[in-house]
Amino acid sequence: MAKEKKAPKPKAQTPKGFRDYFGTEVTERAEMLAQIAGVYHRYGFDALESSAVETVEALGKFLPDVDRPNEGVFAWQEDEDGDKGDWLALRYDLTAPLARVYAQHRNDLPLPYRRYAMGPVWRNEKPGPGRFRQFYQCDADTVGSGSVAADAEICAMLADTLEVVGIPRGDYIVRVNNRKVLNGVLEAMAVTDEAEAAAVMRTIDKFDKVGEAGVRELLGKGRLDASGAYIDGVGLSDAQAEPVIAFLTSKGETAAQTIENLKAAVGDSAIGTEGVAELEQIADLLAAGGYGPDRIVIDPSVVRGLGYYTGPVFEAELTFEILDEKGRKRQFGSVAGGGRYDDLVKRFTGQPVPATGVSIGVDRLLAALREKGRIGSKTQGPVVVTVMDRDRMGDYQAMVAELRSAGIRAEVYLGNPKNFGNQLKYADKRNSPVAVIEGGDEKANGVVQIKDLILGAKIAESASLEEWQDRPNQFEVPRDQLVSKVREILESYS
């Protein structure tokens, strides 16, 4: 007999660079987002959820991530009854949609408009290990205020947020810098050529990696890098390079000292002086709000994002050490960043609108909390009511209904009940604290068996430990004490 030809089976796989999240991965993130939303709300920020899909036209090229300015989006063209329509794309961040939303609804929104947004964003980039094409962002922005009080508020809110989600004071620091100061430094260096300024920007972006000496070489004649390749320098004189080195290394013991150093670095540049004054005001406002340098510092060595933002720039770092993949200690590093970007909606309306904001890397923050053991402990599964007699499913349903009514997470075993061992294996896989058993004899006697699975596991692990041996891990209770006994066991482990 000829076999019928079947269509090939589809592959059961996420697309490359995408993944699924299970159980506590989902609920821990949801809880963190709710905690963050709570802080943002208390600061007067309102929720906004824009659509995941935007026109490519509206998204434009407003990419905040200077490290990856050319990364693509997932885009497709509308098909309107056969006619090709607009190009649409998945949002790649929450800032470009904010610009569109503000331009579209500006007549109905308060001014200034404080908004927060949280949700997935998508990047059409080459996936790599630990690098996904869909990930969460969690942003807060103030649109329509040019006041540095708005920037200071974002910094204070960021510090509060980190503490609320479980990063204690001392384990994080919020660093503040200002693009205007750098502009002043460029003036003081007499760098006016745009290409030359861009080269200086690229060089200071390497400050983190190559340090002061490396930056000096790269601003001058060039530098032999670790691989032996020669990197051409910008070609500035030593004297010309001096202000930018002074800028990058200007952090003093106190904010006042840092400010003094910065004043020296910008010389008589008007924009630089304005930038330094802004940093001074931010430091004063934060001090007035009780945010001292143990939480937020002026730190001109923060260079990430300086190329993108137009005024103050912020970065939150976790300062505790973790072991990297090679077993070396290193600081956990950045979990949030932001700053002022004053041309947010100009491309839509022609009007300049000042804005400042911050984006928290929710997944990195979750990773940090897991690293510190503050979340991610094995979560307790449901109480499992086993099925001894499949004709009495109603009895078992009544038990779980009682347990659930008492607020206890519970389920009846819904697989094939024939093999009782499989039911206990299921309870184990579910990480259940308790199994309930009611066979024909128990039913006739008005009792149920309660199996303490946590205790059972402990006894199995350490059979010699006397402390567990005199405690039975299975016992009989009257049926009407089911709920109270189960609760007692759960409470003994909580």
Place this chain on the structure above:
Amino acid sequence: MAKEKKAPKPKAQTPKGFRDYFGTEVTERAEMLAQIAGVYHRYGFDALESSAVETVEALGKFLPDVDRPNEGVFAWQEDEDGDKGDWLALRYDLTAPLARVYAQHRNDLPLPYRRYAMGPVWRNEKPGPGRFRQFYQCDADTVGSGSVAADAEICAMLADTLEVVGIPRGDYIVRVNNRKVLNGVLEAMAVTDEAEAAAVMRTIDKFDKVGEAGVRELLGKGRLDASGAYIDGVGLSDAQAEPVIAFLTSKGETAAQTIENLKAAVGDSAIGTEGVAELEQIADLLAAGGYGPDRIVIDPSVVRGLGYYTGPVFEAELTFEILDEKGRKRQFGSVAGGGRYDDLVKRFTGQPVPATGVSIGVDRLLAALREKGRIGSKTQGPVVVTVMDRDRMGDYQAMVAELRSAGIRAEVYLGNPKNFGNQLKYADKRNSPVAVIEGGDEKANGVVQIKDLILGAKIAESASLEEWQDRPNQFEVPRDQLVSKVREILESYS
């Protein structure tokens, strides 16, 4: 001087069929989703968040919505360094991704696998008024259990969920039907031809609209519809049509009566008898769990979804009346639906895997709660600290920091403070309950002015009402009583 040519400004608009959600629209939905997740969790369901993007191959054509089986997805082709790759698409529901996830991870997942999922889905369909191309779904499914106890559990959970989100008992009903009973009815009618069976299915789908007499006509010779057009009938004899009419109208006073009627309708059909027995078991299990016919009923007139599901089918309806767009009273209608679909992962693995589940229409449920006035009352905005002296921003920041530390939502005015009237207009637009004012005189005297804006609005509304007149809506308090006085006002309105 020649003007420089500028690029045209992009339009600040969502794509057609998409929208933005602001403030309480976002937070009320988030709160409802958290409430629903709480019930699902208590029932032993685990969270799952799959990626928004799937391969078109994995999505297949597993569309659960029989009303719109041919609706498209938003899809695009991967570009891998210039080579065309897989076709990807946004998920159109949460069931197709569940099938893919279960097939992919089945060796690591418990069996049965109870999971819930909530999030946006996307449909590439013609947008219409109130019809969006991105909307939320909130699903719970049990994969790998063929037991009707799994179906009964879903029904009980659905009833609990509706009550938890704020629909009181009596305002909703969960109706249960069974596809197998219909199959038995078709057998009893001696309808074996597939095309004829499909024609009968299409006809019973119209039962809601045309009623018993209409269905009789459509099963027989045909029917003149309201517009005067003649609709051809299926061409069955009156005798042949009898069983399906008996099926659709078999709901009795009690579940037992309904079951008797159904037994008569299916005659000696084996599949029909099995279906009736399943409904009977579901009714018994629900009764054992305490879910009476005031919450969940066997109702063979539920036909929505019968074409798609393979066993029990459920639908939750809100039974209170609302006024439709023409001012006529009508029941609010369906807010959730589901059923058993036993070929969930077969297309991936070749193995049949039974599954049953429910999907809640979150946006419709929110609309229902708004309709009943249970949510959506104007939400209180933040306390606004006004700026009388822009050089003392630090003083105002200190005030909001104190208020926030006390858990009070508060913000300092961040717009241009020059015009004090604009600050009060802003507070009004923000729906602020209280404004705080500290000018130079107040500062010198160690006091602040507190303006009760809710009382102010009441006085403005009803100036003649004596009850408000002897209560001042602005008063002075010592600076160190700021927090306690503001709290007192907020509590008087809560």
